[in-house]
Amino acid sequence: MSLVLVVDDEPPIRRALRTSLEAHGWDVASVGTGVEGVVQAAEIAPDLLLLDLGLPDMDGTEVIRRVRAFSQMPVIVLSVRDGQRDKIAALDAGADDYVTKPFAMEELLARARAALRRAQSEEPAPAVMQFGGLRVDLARRLVSRDGEQVHLTPTEYGLLEALVTNPGKLLTHQWLLRKVWGQGYGTETTYLRTYVRALRKKLGDDAQAPGLIITEPGIGYRWIGELTS
Amino acid sequence: MNRSGQEPEAQARGITARGLTIGVIAPIAAAVGSIPLSTGGPASAIALFMLAIVIAAVAGGLWSGLVAAALSSLAVPMLFSAPRFTLRFDGAEDVVTAVVFLAVAIVVGLLVGGASDERARAARREREARLLGYLSSKLLSGDVPDRVLDDFASVLLDPFGLVRCEITVELDGQQLHAFASRPEIEAGGPQAILPLVVGAIAFGTVMVERPAGLRAFTPDELLLLEAAAKQAAAALDRARLDARARMAQLDAETNQLRAAMFSSVTHDLRTPLTSIKAGVTSLLDPTVHYEAEQERELLTTILEETDRLNRLVGNILDLSKIRAGALIPTRQTAAIDEITEAVVARLAPRLPRVRIRTKLREDIPEVQVDPMQIDQVLTNLIENASRHSPTGGEIQVSLATFRNRVQIRVTDQGPGIPPEERDRVFEPFYRARTTPETPGSGLGLAIVKAIVVAHGGRIWVEGAPGGGAALVVEIPEEEDAAE
Numbered sequence: 276m277s278l279v280l281v282v283d284d285e286p287p288i289r290r291a292l293r294t295s296l297e298a299h300g301w302d303v304a305s306v307g308t309g310v311e312g313v314v315q316a317a318e319i320a321p322d323l324l325l326l327d328l329g330l331p332d333m334d335g336t337e338v339i340r341r342v343r344a345f346s347q348m349p350v351i352v353l354s355v356r357d358g359q360r361d362k363i364a365a366l367d368a369g370a371d372d373y374v375t376k377p378f379a380m381e382e383l384l385a386r387a388r389a390a391l392r393r394a395q396s397e398e399p400a401p402a403v404m405q406f407g408g409l410r411v412d413l414a415r416r417l418v419s420r421d422g423e424q425v426h427l428t429p430t431e432y433g434l435l436e437a438l439v440t441n442p443g444k445l446l447t448h449q450w451l452l453r454k455v456w457g458q459g460y461g462t463e464t465t466y467l468r469t470y471v472r473a474l475r476k477k478l479g480d481d482a483q484a485p486g487l488i489i490t491e492p493g494i495g496y497r498w499i500g501e502l503t504s
Numbered sequence: 505m506n507r508s509g510q511e512p513e514a515q516a517r518g519i520t521a522r523g524l525t526i527g528v529i530a531p532i533a534a535a536v537g538s539i540p541l542s543t544g545g546p547a548s549a550i551a552l553f554m555l556a557i558v559i560a561a562v563a564g565g566l567w568s569g570l571v572a573a574a575l576s577s578l579a580v581p582m583l584f585s586a587p588r589f590t591l592r593f594d595g596a597e598d599v600v601t602a603v604v605f606l607a608v609a610i611v612v613g614l615l616v617g618g619a620s621d622e623r624a625r626a627a628r629r630e631r632e633a634r635l636l637g638y639l640s641s642k643l644l645s646g647d648v649p650d651r652v653l654d655d656f657a658s659v660l661l662d663p664f665g666l667v668r669c670e671i672t673v674e675l676d677g678q679q680l681h682a683f684a685s686r687p688e689i690e691a692g693g694p695q696a697i698l699p700l701v702v703g704a705i706a707f708g709t710v711m712v713e714r715p716a717g718l719r720a721f722t723p724d725e726l727l728l729l730e731a732a733a734k735q736a737a738a739a740l741d742r743a744r745l746d747a748r749a750r751m752a753q754l755d756a757e758t759n760q761l762r763a764a765m766f767s768s769v770t771h772d773l774r775t776p777l778t779s780i781k782a783g784v785t786s787l788l789d790p791t792v793h794y795e796a797e798q799e800r801e802l803l804t805t806i807l808e809e810t811d812r813l814n815r816l817v818g819n820i821l822d823l824s825k826i827r828a829g830a831l832i833p834t835r836q837t838a839a840i841d842e843i844t845e846a847v848v849a850r851l852a853p854r855l856p857r858v859r860i861r862t863k864l865r866e867d868i869p870e871v872q873v874d875p876m877q878i879d880q881v882l883t884n885l886i887e888n889a890s891r892h893s894p895t896g897g898e899i900q901v902s903l904a905t906f907r908n909r910v911q912i913r914v915t916d917q918g919p920g921i922p923p924e925e926r927d928r929v930f931e932p933f934y935r936a937r938t939t940p941e942t943p944g945s946g947l948g949l950a951i952v953k954a955i956v957v958a959h960g961g962r963i964w965v966e967g968a969p970g971g972g973a974a975l976v977v978e979i980p981e982e983e984d985a986a987e
Contacts, residue, residue: 359876360834377814379807465870468839482845483852483862490846493838493875 277391278319281305282312282338283327283353292325295380301387309333313341321348322394323387326370328354328361335361336368343369349390353378363494366447373445389443404439406487406500409478411439420479430455431474434467438488438498447495471496526564527571530556535579550601553580557609565620566613573609577602632728635663640735652743653682656736660684660712664725667691667715671736673700673708675744680708692716698729700737707740758827772816776809783809819947822880823932826954833874833958840910840979841868841903843875847882848901855890863902871910871981877955878979884948885914885975892918892973905981909961912977915968926965952977 279301281292289305296303304319306312309330316324324342328335339350352365352373362373371390374383402414408421416432418425427435433455437446448467452460460466471488474480480487487500534556538549553576561569581598639659657669667689671682685691693714700707710733714721721729783806786792787799794802825831841864852860882901889899897917904911921929928934930953933946952975956963961979968974 377810462836464837468842468870472842482842483848485849489849490842492843492846492879493836 276300276302277322278302278304279323279325279387280312280315280319280321281325282307282309282315282330283325284308284329284331285327288327292383295384299384309335309338312338316342316348317345320346323391324348324350325383325387326350326352326365328352328365336364339365339368339370347394349394351383351386351390359493363447366445366494367449371444386443393442393444405503406439407503409487409500411435413440418478420477425477427474427477431470431477434470434474435478438496439500442498442500442502445491445495445497451495520564520567523564523568524571527560527568528575530560530568530572531575531579534576535583538583549584550580553605554608557605558612561609561612562616566610566617569609569613570606573602573605576605628724631663632731635659635728636731636735639732640739652739653680653736654684656732657682657684657710660710660729660732661686664712664721664729665714665718666712667693668711668713670711671700671708672711673740675707675740676747686715690716693718694720696721696726696729698726698733700733700740702734702737702741705737705741707737710736773813776813776816779809780806780813816947819951822951822954823947826951831877831954831958833877833955835872835874837870838873838875838878839868839870840873840878840912841865843878844882844901844903844912847879847886851883851886851890855887857895858890858893859896859898860886861898861900863900865904868903868905868910869981871979873959873979874955877959881952881955881977882912882914884952885912885977888948889914889916889918889973889975892916894918897972906978908981909978910981912979913974915972915974917968917970917972920967920971921965921973923967929965930963949975 277300279296281289281296281303283289283292283305284307286307289307293303293305304315304321306315309332312324312326312330315321326335326338330338335352335354339352342348342350349372350370352362352370353376354362354365354373355376365373371393372386374386402412404411404413410419412418413436418427418432418435434451437451437454446454448464449461451467452463455470456463456466471490472482475482475485475488478487482488482490485499487498489497489499491497531553534549534553538552557569557572557576560572564572577598580601581595639656653671653673657671660666660669661684666686668685668691669683671680673680673682691713693716695711695713698710698712700710710729712721712729783802786802787794822831844862844864848860848862886899886901893899893916899917900913900915902913902915904913930949932950934950953963956977956979959979961977963975963977966974966976
């Protein structure tokens with residue numbers, strides 16, 4: 276059974292989360308402050324951290340930074356709709372994902388499962404990934420669509436690799452630019468946009484009804500391709 | 505009164521180098537001119553000297569005329585009484601001539617001086633009127649007070665020969681400071697401080713300073729400066745009253761909005777809460793057993809009403825942000841077509857009652873906008889269109905560029921908006937008369953408009969072919985390209 280640590284200062288939210296998560300088979304620990312959150316994260320080493328960004332004692336981003344100092348445990352941020360900038364800051368500080376309050380439990384559970392899967396399958400990413408008709412061979416750096424080879428430029432391939440190896444995770448503009456273009460990049464969203472567009476076209480994905488890449492305006496992109504084997 | 509030499513009235517007052525020269529040259533010219541007449545007796549020569557005195561008095565003023573008269577009185581006996589060319593002054597005849605000459609000089613000099621005094625006064629009055637007129641046009645321009653004061657300070661420099669002009673004003677608790685100077689000229693001359701007063705209200709002071717070594721301000725100049733200061737004070741008073749009036753209007757609008765908000769919020773918050781509470785208490789009732797389908801129905805209602813409540817709270821938050829002036833876009837390079845696609849991808853599954861069709865041109869340029877706010881603009885426009893659409897209706901979202909502006913057009917197939925209501929749909933809590941039962945907080949379009957305006961853009965309503973409504977948004981490509 277997986278252990279989740281909930282850090283939220285509102286008791287009703289902690290209670291609702293505990294009830295639902297336990298019903299879905301999680302072990303739940305919960306605290307109400309950022310300081311306790313960091314301490315508990317170190318002591319009980321949970322498999323997942325659910326972190327409210329609006330804590331009374333400490334900035335949520337600071338909690339993430341402190342946790343990241345000793346652990347790579349997946350962190351999902353709970354944030355109000357208005358906190359877009361906080362979300363980006365949290366993601367850039369090392370959060371894996373965010374869910375906007377108020378959220379539907381099924382959405383939170385889906386994000387939690389995806390984060391857990393990523394964390395557990397971290398080391399040996401499969402050399403060949405199949406998403407329906409799309410096949411990505413990470414070892415040979417080959418991509419094919421319905422059996423036909425897709426010719427990608429090195430940058431397009433780098434972008435695809437960054438996406439498929441972080442399935443379900445919201446990747447910020449800054450993270451993608453640094454990962455694919457290099458450390459000196461971070462604000463050149465125009466490049467990123469151009470390459471995402473080209474990639475979508477070559478992979479046959481429709482931005483208005485996406486099956487592979489979702490755009491989060493002003494934040495980044497998310498790979499939603501379902502692995503089929 | 506003692507003004508500098510180039511001013512016209514000076515010729516009537518005191519003796520100047522120019523007056524002295526004229527007073528000396530005129531009788532010499534008369535003497536030279538009279539030499540051919542000397543044999544004919546003094547009569548015609550005296551007429552000639554008289555002419556010289558008059559000319560000197562007219563051209564050089566009283567003192568010039570007196571000098572000419574004195575010299576002429578000496579010259580006449582010298583030239584016409586034997587022995588000639590000797591300086592003598594005896595005989596009643598010479599005395600009479602001298603007295604007549606001096607009398608002519610005095611009469612003409614005073615007359616001319618009076619006339620030129622009058623002329624100078626008129627010219628000064630005209631200059632003063634022009635200056636005050638110019639000042640009042642500057643002051644009444646309706647510009648922001650501190651800019652007006654800066655203008656005012658610099659306008660005063662030239663006519664008063666100032667090296668520095670400093671205005672300190674307190675207007676409704678706000679300190680204003682205006683300053684004009686000629687740094688190239690050495691300061692340290694005479695100063696004057698004038699109050700800015702209207703009625704019993706003192707706004708502050710004007711401090712003026714002349715260059716080092718220059719003469720002090722004359723009473724006339726001080727009067728004129730005071731008049732100018734009075735005008736400035738009147739303009740400040742007007743600005744103060746304008747600000748008061750604007751505040752009062754804003755207050756009235758805010759109060760009106762608050763009242764509308766209060767009644768709407770009370771109603772809109774209570775309605776979903778009522779449904780939620782009814783649903784939950786039903787489900788918790790131990791005496792009733794619900795079929796799975798009934799239970800699901802109740803739960804669905806609770807979920808929908810929760811979402812509605814959440815939207816309403818979000819809208820109220822946005823609206824209060826707008827009112828507080830806190831809706832400031834965080835601009836970054838973004839592509840509106842990409843945002844549109846993301847919004848359509850997100851909304852299409854949530855709005856199964858309608859079809860969303862996009863017409864995005866390939867050449868939409870990137871823009872400097874707040875992507876999340878533009879996301880909200882598109883979301884609200886599409887949700888609004890869907891609320892007014894018939895089941896199965898089509899919502900068209902099209903993007904085009906038009907003279908450095910990106911145009912977003914969201915068209916529905918609903919009942920449309922009558923022309924007389926088209927401006928009002930952007931008012932908070934406004935609901936279309938044609939569809940008063942449509943769910944919605946009446947805030948969505950008000951928020952859209954506020955965001956668009958914050959981006960320097962425009963929004964308006966058009967009729968769509970076929971009777972629906974088209975909401976059109978124009979966003980400038982660059983922040984400063986706004987009209």
